[in-house]
Amino acid sequence: MAIPAEVRRGWIVDAVRERGVVRVVDLAERLGIPVVTVRRDIAALAGEGVLRRSHGAVSLSGEIGASTPWGRGRVVGMLVPTVGSYFDEVISGARAAITAAGARLVLGIAPYEARDDRVQAEQLLESGVDGLLLAPNWFPDGNHDGFGWLDELPVPAVLVERRASPGGPGAGLDSVGSDHHYGVLLALRHLASLGHRSVTLAARDDTWTSHQVRAGYAEAVQLLGLEAQPVIGMKAALPRSGRADIETLAERIVDSVTSGVRAVLVHNDHDAIQLPPLLRAHGLTVPDGLALISYDDVYAALAAPALTAVAPPKRAVGDAAAELLLRRLDRGASMPARRIQLLPALKVRGSCGNQDRRRSTW
The missing domain is CATH 3.40.50.2300 (Response regulator)
Structure with a gap:
């Protein structure tokens, strides 16, 4: 099974953070990933300002060392229902914000069909994360039975692309999502x-x-x-x-x-x-x-x-959720819970026809 780009890039950032300056070929050998794939991932990370390339080697961007102080040294766990589609951009936005703050992202996946969110969240907690970004597999009919654990988390958490119902599990948590x-x-x-x-x-x-x-x-x-x-x-x-x-x-x-x-x-x-x-x-x-x-x-x-x-705004959702969690970790309960909704955009292409050919009946 192919390794998702977001997972590979997380490995690359972690390896560079650990070793400082790393030759691209050494990085590929260490991670067991083809050099051409590593170069492509590094180019993407450099474009985001996360990494810096120089003469066949790569290092963390200089901007990261002077970044937001409240995130430095933190470890953030992120639980998503899938990779390889919609949530890739959400993860990318979160990872860029977390890395730029000097923190580290750990990813967990609770597939839609498995509905083992609690097990996956507990594994992230056992790994020592300081906070959680969560996209729980809530049942579509609004029945959130089995998610009471959201109200008992030992670390701060932000719901991502989910909004808790009043009085339901997670109602007191911060949330960031698309409207x-x-x-x-x-x-x-x-x-x-x-x-x-x-x-x-x-x-x-x-x-x-x-x-x-x-x-x-x-x-x-x-x-x-x-x-x-x-x-x-x-x-x-x-x-x-x-x-x-x-x-x-x-x-x-x-x-x-x-x-x-x-x-x-x-x-x-x-x-x-x-x-x-x-x-x-x-x-x-x-x-x-x-x-x-x-x-x-x-x-x-x-x-x-x-x-x-x-x-x-998938990437912006991940970015805003990560920033909110880092602020929560810094300020604690003194900061009121926030529910943030970001507005989607419409990308007009060719599948609706010529806009000038409007029907006279409207």
């Missing part, structure tokens, strides 16, 4: 500006974020005066159940177009990027026959055609 309701509003407002009076939402029902997108859709439809449509959902257990699911999704979208709806918002990129060729098999093209917007913007720009997408 997905606003993100959906951006998508529907754009489609409305192109003359669409109704938009179909296609969204899974097996993650916390997917339910935020569904709730945002209901709000946006009412706010914009659009005609509400039944949500096209797939009750698929993770990991994704495969080709049959996406083909069923394509068929249901074709059915919605038959009833007069010619715009769809799809959560997430994994599903949206597979749709255009399947829709073409049914005689439906994007964007001429259907305007399509993806939600997440991880791979949307790589589709054919490139997909207009809602882009949650």
Whole structure:
């Protein structure tokens, strides 16, 4: 199994911090990673200002030594449900902020299907972390049974891309996340500006974020005066159940177009990027026959055609969560708990058609 970039880069930063100045070839040999891969990772880290390259060697950026004093020497544990997609950018933002503060990030993964968050969090605690960044696998229906341990953590913690319900587990914790309701509003407002009076939402029902997108859709439809449509959902257990699911999704979208709806918002990129060729098999093209917007913007720009997408500020979320946790570690309980929501952006590409060809009916 390939090692995720964020994991490799964490190893590289740790090794450089330990040894000071390291030759790239020695670093590759020590970590057991091909030199070409190490060079690529070092280039990315140098671009972020984390590392400095010089004559075949690498060292920590000089900025790190003069960085924020409250983070120096700290170890931060981060628990995420997956790597290789959405959370990669969140991790990247957190790691850059933590490294720049002179602290170190330790990563834990509690897969969606395993739901072993507590076990993974305990392992991070046993490793001696000073604080935690947590993206718990809360059940989409709001049932947070089994997460009472969030209120008993022995170290400060910040919820990442999650927001606790009042009175629920973790309600007293700091949190930083994307405002997905606003993100959906951006998508529907754009489609409305192109003359669409109704938009179909296609969204899974097996993650916390997917339910935020569904709730945002209901709000946006009412706010914009659009005609509400039944949500096209797939009750698929993770990991994704495969080709049959996406083909069923394509068929249901074709059915919605038959009833007069010619715009769809799809959560997430994994599903949206597979749709255009399947829709073409049914005689439906994007964007001429259907305007399509993806939600997440991880791979949307790589589709054919490139997909207009809602882009949650993933890296900024990781950065802000890490900074908030470091401040919490420095100031303790004297700092009031904070709930921070960052606003997504809409990246307009080719999958909604020409904006100048607006329908006169709107």
